[in-house]
Amino acid sequence: MIFQAELIQALADIVGAILTFLNPIVSPMGSWMVAWMDAVLPFFPTDSLITYIILAIIIIVLGAIVNSLWAGDKPPRYIGKLKKKVKKAEEKLEEAEVKLEEKAEIVEEKLEELDTKIEKKAKKIKVKVKEEVEAIEAELKEKEDEAETKVKEEVELIETELEEIAEKVETKVEDEVGAIEVELKEKEDEVETKVKEDIEVIEAESEEKEDKAETNMKEEVEAIETELEEKEDEAETKSEELIEYDEDSKE
Amino acid sequence: MRPSRIFRWIVRIFLLIFTLSLSAVSLLGGFSAVTVLDPDSYSINIPDGPPVANFDLSNPSNMSIFVPFNITNVGVYDLTDMELSFQIVMNYSENDPPINSSRLVQIFNKTINYGNILHGELLKSNFSGIGADGFILADIPTPVEVDFTHPLIFFANFTFSASYSLNLYRFEVKIINLSLGP
Amino acid sequence: MGATKNFLKGLIYMCIYITTTMVIPFLTFTWIKEVQVAGVNIVLEQQEYDRIIFWISAFGLLISSCAFFNYSSPKQSIRKGTFALIQILLNCLYIWSYKFSGATSVRFEIVIELTDVGFITVNVQNLVMLYMGVYFLTIVLKGYDFIDFVVNREKIRQIRYKKAKGDGES
Numbered sequence: 021m022i023f024q025a026e027l028i029q030a031l032a033d034i035v036g037a038i039l040t041f042l043n044p045i046v047s048p049m050g051s052w053m054v055a056w057m058d059a060v061l062p063f064f065p066t067d068s069l070i071t072y073i074i075l076a077i078i079i080i081v082l083g084a085i086v087n088s089l090w091a092g093d094k095p096p097r098y099i100g101k102l103k104k105k106v107k108k109a110e111e112k113l114e115e116a117e118v119k120l121e122e123k124a125e126i127v128e129e130k131l132e133e134l135d136t137k138i139e140k141k142a143k144k145i146k147v148k149v150k151e152e153v154e155a156i157e158a159e160l161k162e163k164e165d166e167a168e169t170k171v172k173e174e175v176e177l178i179e180t181e182l183e184e185i186a187e188k189v190e191t192k193v194e195d196e197v198g199a200i201e202v203e204l205k206e207k208e209d210e211v212e213t214k215v216k217e218d219i220e221v222i223e224a225e226s227e228e229k230e231d232k233a234e235t236n237m238k239e240e241v242e243a244i245e246t247e248l249e250e251k252e253d254e255a256e257t258k259s260e261e262l263i264e265y266d267e268d269s270k271e
Numbered sequence: 272m273r274p275s276r277i278f279r280w281i282v283r284i285f286l287l288i289f290t291l292s293l294s295a296v297s298l299l300g301g302f303s304a305v306t307v308l309d310p311d312s313y314s315i316n317i318p319d320g321p322p323v324a325n326f327d328l329s330n331p332s333n334m335s336i337f338v339p340f341n342i343t344n345v346g347v348y349d350l351t352d353m354e355l356s357f358q359i360v361m362n363y364s365e366n367d368p369p370i371n372s373s374r375l376v377q378i379f380n381k382t383i384n385y386g387n388i389l390h391g392e393l394l395k396s397n398f399s400g401i402g403a404d405g406f407i408l409a410d411i412p413t414p415v416e417v418d419f420t421h422p423l424i425f426f427a428n429f430t431f432s433a434s435y436s437l438n439l440y441r442f443e444v445k446i447i448n449l450s451l452g453p
Numbered sequence: 454m455g456a457t458k459n460f461l462k463g464l465i466y467m468c469i470y471i472t473t474t475m476v477i478p479f480l481t482f483t484w485i486k487e488v489q490v491a492g493v494n495i496v497l498e499q500q501e502y503d504r505i506i507f508w509i510s511a512f513g514l515l516i517s518s519c520a521f522f523n524y525s526s527p528k529q530s531i532r533k534g535t536f537a538l539i540q541i542l543l544n545c546l547y548i549w550s551y552k553f554s555g556a557t558s559v560r561f562e563i564v565i566e567l568t569d570v571g572f573i574t575v576n577v578q579n580l581v582m583l584y585m586g587v588y589f590l591t592i593v594l595k596g597y598d599f600i601d602f603v604v605n606r607e608k609i610r611q612i613r614y615k616k617a618k619g620d621g622e623s
Contacts, residue, residue, distance in 0.1 A: 028299065028347055029347050031295065032296075039289075040437060042289055043583065045586075046289065046582075046589075047579075047582045047586060048586075049586040049590065050582030050584065050585035050586035051585075053545060053586070053588060054549070054581065057585075060546065061546060064546075064550075069507070069510050072514045072515060073514060075515060075518070076515060076518035079521070080467075083522035083525055083526075083536075084525070087456065087460065087525045087526055087527075088456050088460070091459060092459075092528070092530055279594060279597060282593070282594050282597075286587060286594070293587070439577070439579045439583070440575055440576060440577045440579065441576040442574065442575045442576070443575075445571045445574070447570065448570075
């Protein structure tokens with residue numbers, strides 16, 4: 021009970037402190053409020069309630085009408101405007117497309133006309149070109165013939181010149197070949213003598229080497245023969261041993 | 272949440288705290304007022320003992336009234352600016368011939384401010400008035416003017432006022448025409 | 454569906470306000486018209502009682518009708534803000550007119566054995582100042598809301614439309 025009383029007292033102190041602090045802030049606002057209410061209240065009728073009842077009914081009916089007509093679930097005006105703009109743009113697009121199609125048809129017709137015109141012109145040009153080509157060909161042929169005769173004449177000239185040059189060259193060549201042959205012969209003789217001398221030297225050397233080689237060969241052969249004889253003796257002894265062994269093993 | 276709504280929430284919270292505090296003060300004040308006014312709690316005893324009065328008309332300057340009282344503030348808030356006011360009216364028959372007309376005259380009027388009674392504290396004091404201190408000597412009739420064959424009747428008006436609940440409200444209890452007898 | 458929901462909300466709140474501003478105060482004042490405190494009859498003066506009942510009815514009707522308009526309006530709409538503000542102002546007048554009756558004093562008569570023995574006067578001027586201060590701040594808040602709704606109207610409508618669209622799609 022005492023705790024309860026203390027608790028209540030503590031609560032009262034806290035709340036009192038809050039109010040004491042806030043009182044100077046809120047009180048002046050309150051006095052201003054009282055002032056304007058004192059000024060306004062006399063304008064309200066005090067004789068009967070009918071005025072108030074009528075006012076209340078008007079407000080309720082007004083509320084019912086206004087809030088049913090503008091319930092706030094329609095899209096905002098700016099979205100409606102946007103949609104209208106989009107619609108207008110779409111209509112404009114359709115009109116533009118129709119115009120484009122018409123223009124495209126006109127352009128196609130014009131193109132067809134142009135095509136026929138071009139074909140006609142092309143035919144005319146073809147004929148012209150053919151005639152010109154033929155004329156050019158005839159000219160070319162004449163020029164070819166002229167060129168051929170010219171070329172023939174020149175070729176003949178060149179041939180005669182060439183023959184002359186060839187004869188000159190032959191004589192020169194014969195002269196030079198003779199000189200070369202003489203030189204060659206002299207050189208052949210020189211070479212023969214040199215070669216002979218060399219052959220003799222080589223033969224002498226080779227005979228010496230042959231002799232040496234023979235002697236060496238003989239010595240080696242003798243050595244080998246002695247070895248062979250020894251090995252033959254060994255072989256014989258071994259074979260005799262083998263035979264004895266075989267005989268022993270047979271026994 | 273839009274930033275503009277944050278200011279709104281701050282003010283709302285301030286208002287909530289303030290309103291709750293106000294309601295709490297009113298509630299606690301009301302609760303403790305009931306406690307104080309409960310006759311079984313004997314918090315307010317006016318008079319606390321037999322009042323003593325001397326209404327001798329022959330010697331008005333010695334007229335006196337003495338009322339002991341005690342008030343215990345058992346509430347949670349202080350009783351501030353407490354005042355006790357006492358008026359005594361005398362009804363007497365005039366001695367003027369030919370008609371013995373009855374006349375009412377206020378003979379005593381005094382207000383005493385006892386300051387504050389803190390919560391849980393007791394104020395034990397006396398309400399007194401002697402002679403010119405309280406008695407309206409000029410209005411008191413002389414014995415010659417009074418017809419003593421008719422009894423003098425005294426009435427009192429008693430007012431007890433104080434502020435409570437952090438001076439949020441001031442109450443005044445006025446007892447009028449309390450008969451003090453002949 | 455939005456309109457029906459708002460309508461119902463408006464009706465409910467109107468009933469709440471009728472109860473709190475008219476029915477309960479009427480019953481309370483009728484009950485405390487004659488009450489006993491400390492074994493003493495304390496009676497509300499008849500003139501005072503009649504005046505209180507008149508103001509309860511008058512402003513109660515206006516407040517309840519404004520509550521219907523307020524709560525049946527779409528959320529964060531300008532008309533909702535307007536009527537909320539009007540409701541608060543009417544509330545202030547309501548409290549001032551009947552509870553504090555301009556004189557900020559309420560008087561009760563003390564009756565013993567059918568005789569008026571005295572009266573109790575309660576002067577609540579300071580309390581009134583604080584309550585009115587609270588109402589002032591509430592009015593400031595509603596005014597701020599109103600300005601907020603006007604300034605951010607398009608943003609609010611955008612959010613509301615998106616929500617409604619989302620609910621419709623779901």
